[in-house]
Amino acid sequence: MPRCIEWGEERHQECERTEDQGYNECAREEDRGYADCCTWWPCNWLCDAWVWISNVVCVSWTWMSNVVCVSWTWISTAACVAWDFVVTIVSAILTTIESILGWILSGVAAIIELILSIPGLGTVLRWLLNLVTFLVVSMVAVGDLILGAVGIRPEKTLRICPVILRDENGEQTAEVEGVVAVLQLAADVFKRDANIRLIPSRPFNYSTGFEGAPQVDESWIHIDSRSSPTEVLDAGDSVANEFGIVGSILQMKMTSLCFYGAWRRITGFGAPITVFFIRNTLPNSSGRSLWITDYVFVNGNTTEIFTSGLQRNARTAAHEIAHSCSLWHECIDNDPTNLMGVSGSCDPVGTLAADTDNPILYDWQALLMRGSKHVSYF
Amino acid sequence: MTKFETTINHPAQLNTMTSFSMARKRGLGLLKLSSEFVHNKRGVLEEQLNKYYYACGCSQSAKMLLFGLLLGGLALFLNNYYPSFAIPAWHWTVPSLGIAGAVLGKVYGLSRANHKLRQTISEIQSLWTVSTNSHEDVVGYCG
Numbered sequence: 130m131p132r133c134i135e136w137g138e139e140r141h142q143e144c145e146r147t148e149d150q151g152y153n154e155c156a157r158e159e160d161r162g163y164a165d166c167c168t169w170w171p172c173n174w175l176c177d178a179w180v181w182i183s184n185v186v187c188v189s190w191t192w193m194s195n196v197v198c199v200s201w202t203w204i205s206t207a208a209c210v211a212w213d214f215v216v217t218i219v220s221a222i223l224t225t226i227e228s229i230l231g232w233i234l235s236g237v238a239a240i241i242e243l244i245l246s247i248p249g250l251g252t253v254l255r256w257l258l259n260l261v262t263f264l265v266v267s268m269v270a271v272g273d274l275i276l277g278a279v280g281i282r283p284e285k286t287l288r289i290c291p292v293i294l295r296d297e298n299g300e301q302t303a304e305v306e307g308v309v310a311v312l313q314l315a316a317d318v319f320k321r322d323a324n325i326r327l328i329p330s331r332p333f334n335y336s337t338g339f340e341g342a343p344q345v346d347e348s349w350i351h352i353d354s355r356s357s358p359t360e361v362l363d364a365g366d367s368v369a370n371e372f373g374i375v376g377s378i379l380q381m382k383m384t385s386l387c388f389y390g391a392w393r394r395i396t397g398f399g400a401p402i403t404v405f406f407i408r409n410t411l412p413n414s415s416g417r418s419l420w421i422t423d424y425v426f427v428n429g430n431t432t433e434i435f436t437s438g439l440q441r442n443a444r445t446a447a448h449e450i451a452h453s454c455s456l457w458h459e460c461i462d463n464d465p466t467n468l469m470g471v472s473g474s475c476d477p478v479g480t481l482a483a484d485t486d487n488p489i490l491y492d493w494q495a496l497l498m499r500g501s502k503h504v505s506y507f
Numbered sequence: 508m509t510k511f512e513t514t515i516n517h518p519a520q521l522n523t524m525t526s527f528s529m530a531r532k533r534g535l536g537l538l539k540l541s542s543e544f545v546h547n548k549r550g551v552l553e554e555q556l557n558k559y560y561y562a563c564g565c566s567q568s569a570k571m572l573l574f575g576l577l578l579g580g581l582a583l584f585l586n587n588y589y590p591s592f593a594i595p596a597w598h599w600t601v602p603s604l605g606i607a608g609a610v611l612g613k614v615y616g617l618s619r620a621n622h623k624l625r626q627t628i629s630e631i632q633s634l635w636t637v638s639t640n641s642h643e644d645v646v647g648y649c650g
Binding site: 136138139140142143146147148149150151153154155157158182183186187189190191194280462463464465466481484489491492 | 519564565569
């Protein structure tokens with residue numbers, strides 16, 4: 130079922146639930162009012178009249194609130210579905226055009242990216258470009274944010290380019306099956322909570338908001354054919370690496386392995402996020418994201434699948450991708466199910482374990498993600 | 508129509524709940540406490556959780572609306588019969604005091620429900636003891 134209609138149903142049930150509570154409140158207040166009334170005339174007569182009128186007004190008010198709630202649900206759902214319909218058609222046309230002509234644009238962008246991969250200077254230029262595109266897209270996204278806040282959230286798209294690296298011996302840093310599973314979790318969470326469709330950055334990839342969550346498969350994943358140096362496989366501090374040879378190598382890998390969509394990275398319009406599955410990030414860390422870049426790291430061992438079918442840390446890829454889309458950490462003790470909950474954000478330190486298999490996003494987090502330069506309608 | 512419901516599997520999930528509709532998480536449906544929470548007050552607490560989470564604030568709003576209308580009527584009466592109490596734009600007095608009363612009443616009703624929701628959550632969290640059990644052996648820090 131299309132997410133817009135599912136949401137409409139959820140809101141409708143909320144309206145019903147609030148209406149029921151409203152009528153219950155009115156009934157309780159009425160009973161209490163009559164019970165508390167004085168017993169001498171004319172006080173009891175006036176009191177009974179006041180309670181009766183209050184109850185009538187209360188019931189009418191509850192009814193009116195429900196009508197407004199349901200009407201708004203209908204309007205916002207209809208607007209969402211209509212927009213999904215328009216986007217489906219326009220997106221199909223644009224996807225076809227991009228799939229044919231996008232190679233040329235990406236070719237030009239790749240030349241620019243080669244300059245941006247120069248250690249030091251290239252990093253400065255890269256960060257400046259990403260900052261400017263972030264600011265421009267954020268300003269443009271304000272209208273969408275307002276509509277999203279009142280419940281109108283047609284489907285948007287987030288492109289990713291997952292890359293499994295090879296270590297010094299040519300061994301993959303993660304197994305394809307595990308990577309597919311963590312990306313599927315990300316796809317499910319983003320679709321359910323933010324109406325964002327995760328798609329691979331590749332040509333002729335058609336989608337519509339009327340479908341459910343996308344099904345991730347191994348065709349989404351790029352496996353680097355060449356070994357990577359130790360500094361890349363065990364990337365430590367992000368900022369220092371970005372300015373050095375590690376940042377340069379990663380930028381070049383991104384350009385070559387995720388060539389299609391390079392023009393989007395340069396323009397900041399639906400910029401694809403490259404997810405590098407490396408060997409190690411920091412000690413006690415399962416992933417790494419530097420918001421200003423177009424790539425994130427995920428510790429390959431977090432995708433390991435136990436015999437129980439659970440994964441070591443199924444939510445890491447979704448968590449790091451969400452960082453790239455402007456989300457920050459939350460204290461895990463406030464809600465262990467929140468995707469961005471970590472113990473380091475608690476004071477002094479968190480005591481609960483994250484629910485890594487069933488993470489959720491709050492509404493405000495969903496709206497922030499939808500306003501990111503990595504997320505677009507087309 | 509699919510009936511939506513959410514099961515609270517850990518007491519910490521209640522921390523971010525509020526009665527104010529703009530701030531609360533949408534689409535949770537009926538709130539149910541996990542069967543792991545074993546207590547004879549579980550049913551009552553679950554009912555209170557739903558009652559205060561989905562509070563309307565309508566009864567307080569209705570009372571304050573009536574009060575505002577009465578106040579407006581009194582102001583009109585004074586305006587018409589006692590020139591020293593003349594009010595500018597007097598014809599808007601009744602509806603504006605009524606609306607102001609309704610809004611204040613709703614805010615008050617929701618605030619009261621929010622306070623009671625917090626009390627209910629506090630009680631649930633004090634009665635519900637869990638053991639932290641996770642298969643995750645890497646702490647979820649990231650940079």
